Structures are given as structure tokens and as C-alpha cells.
Amino acid sequence: MTGTIHPFYESHRDAMEAAMRQRLDLAEPMLRERAGLHDGDRIRREVMDEFAVVLTQLPYVGGTASRMSDFFMRLMGFVAIGRVLRRHGVPLPVIGDIGRETYKAEWLALPAEARLAAGRRFLSPENRAHLREQAARSRLEEFSEDFVYEFVEPGPGDGFAFGINYTGCGICKFAARHGDDALLPSICGLDFDAYAAQGIHLDRTQTRAGGAEHCDFRFRALVPDRKE
Template sequence: MTESVHRFYESNRSAMESSMRHRLDLAETILRERAHLSDIEGIKHEVMAEFDLVLTQLPYVGGSENRMSNFFMRLIGFLAIGRVLRRHGVPLAMIGDIARETLKSQGLAVPEAERLAAGRQFLSPENRALLGKQAVMSMTEDHRKAFPDDFAYEFVEPSPGDNFEFGINYTACGFCKFAAHHGDKEILPSICGLDFDDYATRGIHLERTQTLAGGANHCNFRFSRLKPE
């Protein structure tokens, strides 16, 4: 029996597929010149087919009521890219480089004013309040029972002398759970590596010294405004 895509992701499928195609177009040069792949159109078709499979595997974690749904929708496609490139013999380190450079290019394609406005909104008191509420929700027993494949995290207020505006400690990672379920552990670091450039394109500095994927008991995200160069 063919697995279906959850209706929430199905309703966003067109936008996700468009984003994937854009990424693949941006990755074309590096795939050819550094990964030494010749049939780029064939690779693109293979990735999009793999993405169709990934969508059927993607767990529902609450839809628009949960901010982590957006993280899944924005980044899970890189596991589809990683699976295909791994099958074609591309080294894991290069897969990570391709993912980071592609996401950075995609982020920088957004007008600067729009990107920086998104960064200011992320760091705003209003968003901090929302993050705090969603962090509490993510740790409740009811939520974890309803959405066992979701992230779980704690909101971190800075102490006197800290040089960050706020932090998040992820004690459970949806991407780690997904990778464990579907055999993607070796390409999981390519997802973890996306965070720094992803936030930087929006004017946000991320400091993180450990990850669940790397064996730590939590991922320690710390956010502040990116200083002008």
C-alpha cells in the first residue's frame, strides 16, 4: 500500500517543491564542478522523486500551531538531496558543503531588507514570548504523547554577563528521530550544519557548541544580533 502525505504537508506541497527546485538550480554548478556529477538533470529528477518519498515519511507535529512544523518543511528536503548524492558516491563532507552553500545562496536571494526584518522579528520580545510558550508546550506529557516525533526544548534567558539575547536548549530533535527511523544518521550532520548560515542571512549570530546528533544531551543554541562587518 502506497503511503500518503499528511494533509497539512500536502497543502504546502507546491511551495515546498518549488523551494526544492530552486535549491537544485542553485546547486547545479557545485554538483558539476566539485562533486563531478555530469547528469545534473537526472540528479534533479532523482532528488525530486526522493523528496516525494520523504514527504510520506514526514511526521505531523501539529501543523501551523507548532513552529517546528516550519523547520521540518524548510529543511527536510536536504535529507532527500543527501540520500541521492550518497548513492552517487559523493563524500559526506561534500554533501554538507553543498547543503550549506545552497541554503545560503537561497537565503541571500531574498531581498536584504526582508531578510533583516525577519531577523529582527525573530529576536523581538513578541517572538521571545511565543518561543517561551511553545517551549513549555513541547515538554508537556500530553504533547509528547500526541507528537512523539516532535522536538522538545527549553527557553533560556541570559544571566548577567552572558553575551547572548536568548537561547534554546533542544533536548529532543525531530531531525534526529527522523534520521534514526529512516536510516539517515550518516547524513544528519548536513542538516545540523545548516543552522549557522541560515540564521546569519537574517542578521542573527548563532553560537552552538554541542548537538544531540554529536552525542550531547542537548543542542545549546544561543542567539544575538550579528555585528556589522
């Protein structure tokens, strides 16, 4: 392995590696049944070795001052998994399915009260004000590898609480730099279950990874299923 880990990520390394080990525990049955990879210990070692490489590649985008740092720390472990599975010849759609179901299981392993409270905070007026500030800051492009986005206010008759248009995607930039473009659909697919687990419905019709000018995220509270 070459390269060094930025001090910000180094300070979170133990927690990130622990999350990866938990993620691999959740993924192991799917790796056997869907990917045909039966040597779980070997795959685990390969993924953790690749994750160590990914950690040296993570761009610094402001640390705790930027909400997008958390996105990099949460999602880039799936790049390590995807790289290893591709080397073993696992088809990209299977990689995407394993990633989405694993991430969903991660979220659902958290107490429902905590997940839904996080969703309410995300939709709150206080967080909307924070997002407006962060969006304005992102457009200054202080960090070249960061996301760039704008806050979208709902208009009359719109069915969403608020939106975010990502005109620059940090994960797309990372993928282009490191040859991971084929994994982008798998990474983009993680968003829906993550928000749903927090009681948030996400509408999105296009992505930067799919060639659009921006990713059009639209958020609203998820209506509970009355039949439950």
C-alpha cells in the first residue's frame, strides 16, 4: 500500500474499520449465495486490505465543517467491496444488489427510534437552514474533490419538503480519479434505502453518474404503511 491517510480520516479510522467489519458480517451470506464466494475469511482479508488503500485515497473536504465528509466515510467502504468483487468476476448488478441490501441491513440494525429521530432532524427547519449555508459554501469550491450543490425550495403544488441539486459529485470525481466508474450505479443506489430507514422518501430522476447535469434529490416524510 502506498500513500498516507489524512489526519481527519486517521482520527476516525478505528470506527470506520469497525463499521466495515460489521458490514462484511452482514454481507457474508449474500457473498456465498449470490456471488459464489465461499471462502469468507479470504474475502474479508482482501476487502479490509483494499479498504486500507481506499483510506489513503479519500479526499479531505473540510472535515467536521462539511456534511459531505460523513458521506465519504459512510459510502467509500463499498468501493473497497466492489473492487474486490470485480476482481473475483462478480457481475456489476450482483455487486449493486449486495451493496444495497447490506447497507439497508446496517441501517435497520439501529434502533427504530434513533433512525426516525435522525430523519426528523434532517427534515427540520433547523437542518434546512444548515443545508442552505452548506450549499452556499460548496459553491465556493474550496476543495476541488468536494460535492457542489444548491438547496431547492419547494414551489406551489410541489410534493416535496425541500430538494438538493448536486451539480458536482465528489464520489464521481473519486471514481474518475481511481478507475471506479463502473461502481457508481451501485453507490448511487445506496441512497434510497438509507433515507427510507430514517422515515424519509427520496425521489430522484437523474444523476451525475448517469450523465445528467445534476442529481435531483427531493425529500419528504415517508408516510407509514397503514396495513402494518
